[in-house]
Amino acid sequence: MSETPDPAPSPDGAALHGPVARLLRPLVRLLVQRGITFPALTNLLRELYVNVAEYDFALPGKEQTDSRVSLLTGIHRKEVRRLRGAGAPVSPVPATVSRTSRIVARWLAAPDFTDGGGRPLPLPRTAEGGAPSFETLVAGVTKDVRPRAVLDEWLDRGMAVLDPEGRVQLLESAYLPRGGGEPQLYYFGRNLHDHLAAAVENVAGPSPRFFERAVHYDGLSEALAGRLEERARAIAMDALKQANAEAHAACADDPGGRHRWNFGIYIFREEVEAKPAAAQEVKPAAAPEPEAERGRAP
Incomplete structure (x- = not known):
């Protein structure tokens, strides 16, 4: 060819x-x-x-x-x-991914299913009079799958457990598919596409259109890098929960349309291979690099 x-x-x-x-x-x-x-x-x-x-x-x-x-x-x-005309390869949303992510999002955002601190409540499997339960949680998202089937799937995958009172407790505060299967690969393509699309739009356009920034520090010890990663996870999870709660509430009055919105956060750390001595920059002994210069703000 x-x-x-x-x-x-x-x-x-x-x-x-x-x-x-x-x-x-x-x-x-x-x-x-x-x-x-x-x-x-x-x-x-x-x-x-x-x-x-x-x-x-x-x-x-x-x-x-x-x-x-x-x-x-x-x-x-x-x-x-x-x-020409063959169409670009697409990554359709697996049914399990769509259903599970919507149920988890509702459990983390809807006032009926969270406590005063925004944490997901343990839910009875069923309840009288439409009171909050795992059954009403699932039914509010889909009528195509029985709540018991969803519960069995979640218990098998370790997403939820039954407490001593028989209530369903969510073990993960987000849907985290693993193992390199179809659900994880779907989010792999979706999230990286959106991050890259935002960055490309900012580079190609006359002025940055999307918020796309990072805080990064080099030359850190393994212990400090680990502590910063752990702290960043907590900060990121709080931000995602708040964004999810506000979006969930706003959707109640939205007429609907053709737009979609994605708010993502990534954290990364690695050990960087040391440069050969000959390739390292020689700095005057009397003028060491200021500590503040190791970091870069957004």
Whole structure:
């Protein structure tokens, strides 16, 4: 499958090489781990390039042609003709993911199911007169699955337990799929897409549109890095709970529409490989780096 020769990259394009290589490295590690070879990734990228050029770079009032898509992507016209109209790969929401996340969100936000501090209440399996219970919690989200089936699933997965009084207690304050299965991979694609889309919009637009910032410190001990990670988890969880509660309350009066909203937080730490002595910057002994310079605020 031949492709048109690559033109010399523009200065803007060349400036992206380093950042793109850095952001793709963890992804390539996962692809190699999961057995996705370079040729397989190339086929996927070829489809995506054609799809993006066809729909995102169409000129107003003009039909997008194979020649223009080929010019934009560097992919031969024969390949463009074959791939056009195929549609970009999508990641549909697994039914279990959608249902579980909505039930957990309601348990963490609705006043009937939380205490004064916003913590999820232990719920009786059933209750008289429509009083708060696990049954009414699930029924408020879906009528397609019996609450008992949801409870059995959650007990089996360790998301909930029964206390000595037989009430259902939520063990996790968020839906955290694990094991690399379909639910976790769905959120992997969704969350990274939205974070990257926000960052791209900020770089490509005339001014930053989305809030996308981080606090980062280098040169830390393992103990301090661990303490900062633990504290950041607590701060992040509080922020997510507050955002969820406010969004849940606001949805009650919203007429509905075609928009979606995502508020995400990430935390990361790692041990950085030491640079060779010859590559390290030599600093005057009389002028050590100020301690405050190790950090970077938002």
